[in-house]
Amino acid sequence: MAVTVKQIADELGISFQLVSAVLNNKNYCRASKAKKQLIFDTAARLGYRPNVNARILTGKPSKILGVLADLQAASPASKILAMLEREAAEYGFRLMIGGFHDRFEDIVSSYRLLLQHGVDGVFLIALDDLRYRQEAEDFFRNEKNLVVVRAPLLEGHFCIEVDLAAAFSRIVHILQTSGRKNIHYLGQDSNTYQSLHDRATGFAVNFPDAARRIHYLDDSGKIADGMEADEFVEKVVKPEKIDALVIQDDLTALYWLNILAQHGLRIPDDVAVTGCNNENFTPVTVPGLATIDFREAEITHLAMELMQRSLKNMEPETVKIMPEFIRRISCQ
Amino acid sequence: MAVTVKQIADELGISFQLVSAVLNNKNYCRASKAKKQLIFDTAARLGYRPNVNARILTGKPSKILGVLADLQAASPASKILAMLEREAAEYGFRLMIGGFHDRFEDIVSSYRLLLQHGVDGVFLIALDDLRYRQEAEDFFRNEKNLVVVRAPLLEGHFCIEVDLAAAFSRIVHILQTSGRKNIHYLGQDSNTYQSLHDRATGFAVNFPDAARRIHYLDDSGKIADGMEADEFVEKVVKPEKIDALVIQDDLTALYWLNILAQHGLRIPDDVAVTGCNNENFTPVTVPGLATIDFREAEITHLAMELMQRSLKNMEPETVKIMPEFIRRISCQ
DNA sequence: TTGAAAGCGCTACCAA
DNA sequence: TTGGTAGCGCTTTCAA
Numbered sequence: 001m002a003v004t005v006k007q008i009a010d011e012l013g014i015s016f017q018l019v020s021a022v023l024n025n026k027n028y029c030r031a032s033k034a035k036k037q038l039i040f041d042t043a044a045r046l047g048y049r050p051n052v053n054a055r056i057l058t059g060k061p062s063k064i065l066g067v068l069a070d071l072q073a074a075s076p077a078s079k080i081l082a083m084l085e086r087e088a089a090e091y092g093f094r095l096m097i098g099g100f101h102d103r104f105e106d107i108v109s110s111y112r113l114l115l116q117h118g119v120d121g122v123f124l125i126a127l128d129d130l131r132y133r134q135e136a137e138d139f140f141r142n143e144k145n146l147v148v149v150r151a152p153l154l155e156g157h158f159c160i161e162v163d164l165a166a167a168f169s170r171i172v173h174i175l176q177t178s179g180r181k182n183i184h185y186l187g188q189d190s191n192t193y194q195s196l197h198d199r200a201t202g203f204a205v206n207f208p209d210a211a212r213r214i215h216y217l218d219d220s221g222k223i224a225d226g227m228e229a230d231e232f233v234e235k236v237v238k239p240e241k242i243d244a245l246v247i248q249d250d251l252t253a254l255y256w257l258n259i260l261a262q263h264g265l266r267i268p269d270d271v272a273v274t275g276c277n278n279e280n281f282t283p284v285t286v287p288g289l290a291t292i293d294f295r296e297a298e299i300t301h302l303a304m305e306l307m308q309r310s311l312k313n314m315e316p317e318t319v320k321i322m323p324e325f326i327r328r329i330s331c332q
Numbered sequence: 333m334a335v336t337v338k339q340i341a342d343e344l345g346i347s348f349q350l351v352s353a354v355l356n357n358k359n360y361c362r363a364s365k366a367k368k369q370l371i372f373d374t375a376a377r378l379g380y381r382p383n384v385n386a387r388i389l390t391g392k393p394s395k396i397l398g399v400l401a402d403l404q405a406a407s408p409a410s411k412i413l414a415m416l417e418r419e420a421a422e423y424g425f426r427l428m429i430g431g432f433h434d435r436f437e438d439i440v441s442s443y444r445l446l447l448q449h450g451v452d453g454v455f456l457i458a459l460d461d462l463r464y465r466q467e468a469e470d471f472f473r474n475e476k477n478l479v480v481v482r483a484p485l486l487e488g489h490f491c492i493e494v495d496l497a498a499a500f501s502r503i504v505h506i507l508q509t510s511g512r513k514n515i516h517y518l519g520q521d522s523n524t525y526q527s528l529h530d531r532a533t534g535f536a537v538n539f540p541d542a543a544r545r546i547h548y549l550d551d552s553g554k555i556a557d558g559m560e561a562d563e564f565v566e567k568v569v570k571p572e573k574i575d576a577l578v579i580q581d582d583l584t585a586l587y588w589l590n591i592l593a594q595h596g597l598r599i600p601d602d603v604a605v606t607g608c609n610n611e612n613f614t615p616v617t618v619p620g621l622a623t624i625d626f627r628e629a630e631i632t633h634l635a636m637e638l639m640q641r642s643l644k645n646m647e648p649e650t651v652k653i654m655p656e657f658i659r660r661i662s663c664q
Numbered sequence: 665t666t667g668a669a670a671g672c673g674c675t676a677c678c679a680a
Numbered sequence: 681t682t683g684g685t686a687g688c689g690c691t692t693t694c695a696a
Contacts, residue, residue, distance in 0.1 A: 035665085054691090059671095082403035096426055097429065099417040358675085
C-alpha cells in the first residue's frame with residue numbers, strides 16, 4: 001500500500017492536515033522549523049508520494065495533458081508525440097493519449113474520455129482530414145485549453161500552423177533561382193488532406209499555368225490518368241524537358257529518384273528532386289535528398305508554451321511555423 | 333462544470349447513491365424498472381460522465397495503463413506505442429506516457445509518477461540498454477503488473493522477447509541455402525545495446541570463424557578500425573569475395589546498398605544485402621531491401637493479453653515472438 | 665503553532 | 681425498493 005499523509009501523521013503523533021500543509025509549503029501553515037524538518041524527513045523515509053487522484057478531486061490541476069493524435073498517420077505525428085512528452089515532462093506534466101483514426105466519433109469519444117480523467121488541457125495533433133473541419137469547429141467551439149497542432153485552424157483556440165504552402169512555394173523559388181526552367185509537382189490529389197492540399201497550393205502560387213505542372217498520383221503510385229511511372233518519364237519528363245520535380249514526401253521522392261535514374265536521367269544535373277518530411281533516410285539516398293523539416297522541436301516547444309498561456313486564460317492566438325528547407329545534392 | 337450523480341439525483345428528487353447503483357448496474361440495487369429508465373434517461377440527457385478520479389479513489393481500477401518507453405529510440409518504439417494505444421482502447425484502457433532516455437533515474441521517476449496516477453499496470457518498452465539490466469531487475473523486483481516488451485527479460489514479470497538472434501541466424505541460413513559462400517556482418521559494436529548484441533550473436537552462431545566475419549561500425553559510419561566505407565569495399569569486400577552482407581538495420585543497409593553500387597558491385601548478383609526494422613522505405617530502395625519485421629501488431633496484441641493476465645494475478649511468463657524475415661530482391 | 669471539520673465525486677454496505 | 685452512513689486521500693478554511 002502506498003504511504004499516505006495520515007500514516008506520516010500517525011507516525012509523528014500529529015494531525016494529517018498539518019502534514020499536508022507542511023509538505024505543500026502552504027502559506028497558511030505556521031509550523032515550527034523543527035517540526036517541518038521532522039515531517040519532511042519522515043515523508044522521505046517512508047517514501048511518501050501524494051495520491052494524484054485525491055488531489056485532483058479537491059480541484060487542483062491534474063498536471064495531465066491529453067493528446068488527441070492520429071498516430072497511424074505519417075511519421076511526423078509520432079515524432080511530435082515523442083518530443084512533446086519530453087517537453088511536457090520539463091514543465092511537470094504527464095501525457096495521456098487519446099488515439100483516433102479516420103472517424104470523427106473516435107475523436108469525440110477520445111476527447112470526452114480525456115476530460116473524464118481530469119486533464120488540464122488537450123493537444124489536438126495531425127487532424128489532417130478536411131472532411132472533419134466543420135465538425136471539429138463545432139464540437140470544440142466552447143472547449144477550453146485546446147491547443148491545435150498541424151491541423152485545421154480552429155476559431156477561438158490556440159493553433160500552430162505549419163506553413164507547408166509557404167515552404168513549397170519557397171522550394172519553387174529556390175529552384176528557379178538556381179536556374180531550373182521547367183518545374184513540376186508530383187503528389188496525391190488533395191481534396192481530403194489539408195497537408196497535401198497545402199503543398200500543391202504552395203507550389204501553384206508561383207505559376208499562372210500551375211495546372212499543367214501538377215501531376216497527381218493515385219494510391220498505387222501511378223499518375224492519376226493511369227499512366228505508369230516509367231511511361232511518365234519517357235512521355236512527359238523527357239519530351240517536356242522537365243528539369244525539376246517537387247514531390248510531396250520523401251518516400252515518394254525516393255521512389256522517383258530511382259525511377260528517374262533507371263531511365264538514364266542524372267540527378268541533379270538533368271532533374272532536380274525534392275521531398276518533404278525530413279525522414280531519417282534522406283541523408284543516405286543517392287544522391288542525398290533535399291527535403292523539408294517540420295521543425296518538430298520548435299513545434300512541440302511552442303505547443304507547450306501555448307498550452308501554458310491557455311491555462312493562464314490568455315487570449316487564443318495562431319502561430320505560424322515555417323518549416324525548414326534542407327538542401328541536399330538532389331537539388332543543387 | 334461536469335455533471336455529477338448528485339445533480340441527477342437532485343433533478344429526480346432521489347438519493348445520489350441510488351443513481352450510482354443504477355448507473356453501474358449493481359446487483360445490490362433493486363430499483364424499479366421505471367425508475368431505472370428514468371435515471372438512465374436523465375443521465376443521458378444531462379450528458380453525465382463519471383469522474384474517473386473519484387472512482388479511482390474508492391479503489392476501483394483506473395483503467396489507465398502506463399507506458400514507460402524510450403521514445404527517442406529507433407523507430408519500433410513509436411510504432412509499438414501507436415499500436416498499443418489502439419489495442420488498449422479496445423479493452424477500455426487509456427495510456428499514460430512516461431518517457432525516459434538514457435538515464436535510469438528517469439525510468440524510476442517516470443515509473444513512480446505513473447504509479448501516483450493510479451495506473452493499473454505498466455508496459456516497459458525498448459529499455460535496450462544493457463547497462464541498466466541489473467538496476468532494472470532490482471528496482472522492479474517487487475512491482476506488480478509490469479509487462480516488459482523488447483527489453484531485458486526481467487525475472488518474475490511478464491515479458492515479450494523479440495527473438496532477434498534467431499531472426500539473424502535465420503537470415504544466414506537463408507543466404508547459405510541460396511548459395512552464398514562468404515557471408516559477413518556489418519553493425520555497431522554491441523556492448524551496450526541488447527538488440528544490437530542479439531543481432532551479432534544470432535549471426536555468429538552459424539560460424540566457427542564468426543569473429544572475422546563481423547565488422548563493427550563506429551558512430552560516423554566508418555569501420556571500427558578507422559577504415560572508410562569505400563576502402564572497405566575495395567580492400568575487403570572485393571578481394572575476399574564477400575557475397576552477402578547482413579546489416580544491422582535498414583538505414584545502414586541503405587547506405588551500404590549505395591556504396592556497393594558505386595563501386596560497381598551488383599545487388600543481389602554480386603552481393604546480397606539484408607537490413608532490419610522493416611522501415612517504410614525498404615520497398616522502394618533499388619533494389620528492394622530485404623529486411624526483418626518486428627511484427628508490432630502481434631507484439632502489441634500479446635502485450636495487452638499479458639497485461640490482462642497480470643491483472644488477473646496469473647503467473648508471469650515470457651513469450652517469444654519470432655520476427656519475420658521479409659525477402660526482397662536485395663537477397664534473391 | 666496546530667487540529668477539527670468540511671468537502672471533492674464516487675462506491676458499497678447496511679438498515680429500513 | 682430505497683436512503684443513510686462511511687470512507688477513499690487530499691486540500692483548505694476556520695477555530696483554538
